[in-house]
Amino acid sequence: MSKTPCIPETLPLVDLDWRRLLPLAGRANGALARYDGMLQTLPNPAVLLSPITVNEAVLSSRIEGTQATLEEVFERDAGIEGPESRRGDIEEISNYRVAVGNAEAELIHRPISLSLIKSVHQRLMHGVRGRDKAPGAFREDQNWIGRQGDPIEKARFIPPSPLILTQKLGEWEAYLQTEDEDPILQTAIAHAQFEILHPFKDGNGRIGRMLIPLLLYKRGALSSPMFYLSEYLEAHRDVYYDHLLAITNHGDWQSWAEFFVGAVIAQAESNLAKVKQMRDLYERMRREFVEVTHSQYAGNAVDAFFARPIIRAPDFREVAGFNTRVTANNMLRQLEGAGLIRRVREGSGQTPSVYALPGLINIAEGRPVF
The missing domain is CATH 1.10.10.10 (Winged helix-like DNA-binding domain superfamily/Winged helix DNA-binding domain)
Incomplete structure (x- = not known):
């Protein structure tokens, strides 16, 4: 395995097996459409799905090592202080929720851009772990991923050199504005490339996962950016990381794309079932609250x-x-x-x-x- 900074492929990719991927992408688009269709029947989706939105922040942060639960976050919202050991975790989750909200609001009048991503990152890292690692600024030095304290020689992954980062980020941003590819496949490639570029000193995973629903929304695969993938990715964390690593170690974009599309199918079906349960509970509570009060x-x-x-x-x-x-x-x-x-x-x-x-x-x- 190379111990030098990786050199990312130029987008768009040219050597994927589209004949294998497009039928899968068709299934994924169908699953997303069924989920999105359900959202459009809800009386107030932002209110009804508020718990799912919070859970995305909990699970995306958990992939990065936090331990706080959804229940603990709700309790903190209600002024119940949990264990001191969870306070930092909950602050990170709170930042994630605000950052997502800011990004969704900005998308109404601007495209997904490097400047938007930097502002979202600044809010994500405000006052929490990583606040001393240049929030809102792309890195200007070499970083690497490995066990804490290990030197670069023992790194699991070494992102691109800062000498080529600006160029590669520009290429990535330009790729986001294209509409030649299937939206889900483009989102799969854009997410992985962002993680490979690893442009910030900290918070790259959370920003990358935050981008998934935003990209799907901008490409018209969703009518609102309320589709969250972290539940699946957290449950399959090792496989998720292994597929990303296989891209840089072996150039295996094909397996990554197939994994991501499969994740979208599974998560869309899971979300659809969960939203149906929430809708049914909402309608039942509206009846019973009236009957009781x-x-x-x-x-x-x-x-x-x-x-x-x-x-x-x-x-x-x-x-x-x-x-x-x-x-x-x-x-x-x-x-x-x-x-x-x-x-x-x-x-x-x-x-x-x-x-x-x-x-x-x-x-x-x-x-x-x-």
């Missing part, structure tokens, strides 16, 4: 719990738009009494009660949590 605020209350599956009583009152604290607290007591929500922290003095919608968290996690 007979309140004009019942619909707003459901939206509040979907936006924040673990929520403090004062925040519930504000998000759901109640006129008085008494009315909001009465509804919370009714919903808790009916078993529709659960109190996870008893209020005391200046510390408010905290409530959760267990079914939603269980769906988002993909396993029973409550």
Whole structure:
């Protein structure tokens, strides 16, 4: 294995076996279309899928070594402080969520560009691990990937020299603006090339995964950038890294492309099932909240719990738009009494009660949590 900086191939690639890839890409586009079609039937997809969006931040960060769980992130949102050892993890996840939101907002009026990526990276690294590694700036020195403390001679992978990085990033940016290839295959190649270029001193994996739904959205494969792949990539982390490494070690783009397309198919099918469960839960909660409370605020209350599956009583009152604290607290007591929500922290003095919608968290996690 070479211990010199890799020299990335020029895009677009010319030696892929398109006859093998295009039928797979067709299946992947079909799976994405079914998922996207479901999103377009939802009454409020941003609210309904908020837990999936948060879970993407949790899982993409976990690939890079964080340990915080989705439940812990929701608890932190509700003001419940978890273990001190998790605080840094949760800050990184919080940054990821803000950075994704910023990127999605920017895409409304600008293309995916190097300048956009640098601004998103700056927000991702703000005040967390890696904040001393030139946030928002492409590296100007050589980096490498290996076990902590190992010299470059023992590196698993050595990204391109900074002497050619600017040129290769320019080629990569130009490739993003082309529309000659299938959107999913182009996204597969663009993601891998970004990871190979490794243009930042830290945070490359998270930025690269963040780009996946943005690229699919910009190419029209999605009507909104709400498709997240980190659940699959985190579950197959070693295979994911091995395929990326096979590109630089053996020029094996074919296996990488097939892996990525397979990941999109599996994740789209998984997401579709999860969104159906969330939609069904949402519709059932809207009925049952009305039946239990007979309140004009019942619909707003459901939206509040979907936006924040673990929520403090004062925040519930504000998000759901109640006129008085008494009315909001009465509804919370009714919903808790009916078993529709659960109190996870008893209020005391200046510390408010905290409530959760267990079914939603269980769906988002993909396993029973409550």
